[in-house]
Amino acid sequence: MSVIEITNLRKTYGEKVAVADVSLAVERGEIFGILGPNGAGKTTTVELLAGLRHADGGTVRVLGADPQSEPAAIRDRLGIQLQESRLPAKIRAREALELYASFYPDPADPNELLELLGLTEKAGTLFKDLSGGQQQRLSIALALVGNPEIAVLDELTTGLDPQARRDTWALIERVRDSGVTIVLVTHFMDEAERLADRLAIIDSGRVVAEGTPAELIAAGTDRRTFRMRLPADAPEDVLDVVAALPEVDAVTRVAAEHEVTGGPRVLPDVVLALARRDVVPDEIRTVTRNLEDVFVEVTGSRPETQEALV
Numbered sequence: 001m002s003v004i005e006i007t008n009l010r011k012t013y014g015e016k017v018a019v020a021d022v023s024l025a026v027e028r029g030e031i032f033g034i035l036g037p038n039g040a041g042k043t044t045t046v047e048l049l050a051g052l053r054h055a056d057g058g059t060v061r062v063l064g065a066d067p068q069s070e071p072a073a074i075r076d077r078l079g080i081q082l083q084e085s086r087l088p089a090k091i092r093a094r095e096a097l098e099l100y101a102s103f104y105p106d107p108a109d110p111n112e113l114l115e116l117l118g119l120t121e122k123a124g125t126l127f128k129d130l131s132g133g134q135q136q137r138l139s140i141a142l143a144l145v146g147n148p149e150i151a152v153l154d155e156l157t158t159g160l161d162p163q164a165r166r167d168t169w170a171l172i173e174r175v176r177d178s179g180v181t182i183v184l185v186t187h188f189m190d191e192a193e194r195l196a197d198r199l200a201i202i203d204s205g206r207v208v209a210e211g212t213p214a215e216l217i218a219a220g221t222d223r224r225t226f227r228m229r230l231p232a233d234a235p236e237d238v239l240d241v242v243a244a245l246p247e248v249d250a251v252t253r254v255a256a257e258h259e260v261t262g263g264p265r266v267l268p269d270v271v272l273a274l275a276r277r278d279v280v281p282d283e284i285r286t287v288t289r290n291l292e293d294v295f296v297e298v299t300g301s302r303p304e305t306q307e308a309l310v
């Protein structure tokens, strides 16, 4: 059953089209990823579905209600963690949770949430003295404190170190497994590939691809790629022979290897052609596509990575 249905959503800021035409459906109990480059319209889309902004066109239904005209119907059922949400520097972790809990009719137990998020030992710590990862976890706890059926998490792991990111991912899976539907906004491929049960890639305010990570990776191409290392004594013209095979699209040199791309039969055809010339590659390994390749194909842009932090 869909808990969120967005149809032909549109939002402009003056001349600027932030969301051109977005349609998507989120099913109960899944982690749904919204992936896209900076400025694609992801945050605006989730702000519209949370009823924080008014759409210029299209419809949004969250748990059957229109968040714009019936905000009260979803207020206690949808929790949202917005990008860079800041708390007052001098509020303590438990105080913040207790304060937010007091806004809801049936809140989660702040102590249980602190435990779930690994913050029990930091319960008495001032917000300003928490590390980036701890602040992030606290903001996730705040999105969950109303015991929501749906939690929207925007740029969950931006600025976290690799270990904190992995811990946060494990936590999100635990939250999903406890029955909460999660909408995860991210521009990190690895995060979407690892966490999302299904995802939509948004570019320039439109959905350009949608499906499970595996479906997206498998769809749209019958091209295959592999890399091989040729023996030092291979005849010089053997690469010309490979490149001339009908099944081969391209042969490129990558460090000590050659990368060959072509149709579904590219690997056996190349191996056979080499064998006819008495050449046996020292090593062959297939190169599988990942979500990053899909992203580059459908958006034409390279995603950002967390490498700077590693």
Ligand SMILES: Nc1ncnc2c1ncn2[C@@H]1O[C@H](COP(=O)(O)OP(=O)(O)OP(=O)(O)O)[C@@H](O)[C@H]1O
Residues within 6 Å of the ligand: 013, 016, 017, 018, 019, 036, 037, 038, 039, 040, 041, 042, 043, 044, 045, 187
């Ligand atoms: N309040 C606003 N006024 C004017 N333009 C805006 C406003 N909010 C967003 N935009 C513009 O709308 C476009 C979509 O922004 P949005 O924040 O939804 O994208 P995003 O995919 O979430 O990107 P990011 O990851 O950088 O936050 C951007 O070009 C942005 O500059």
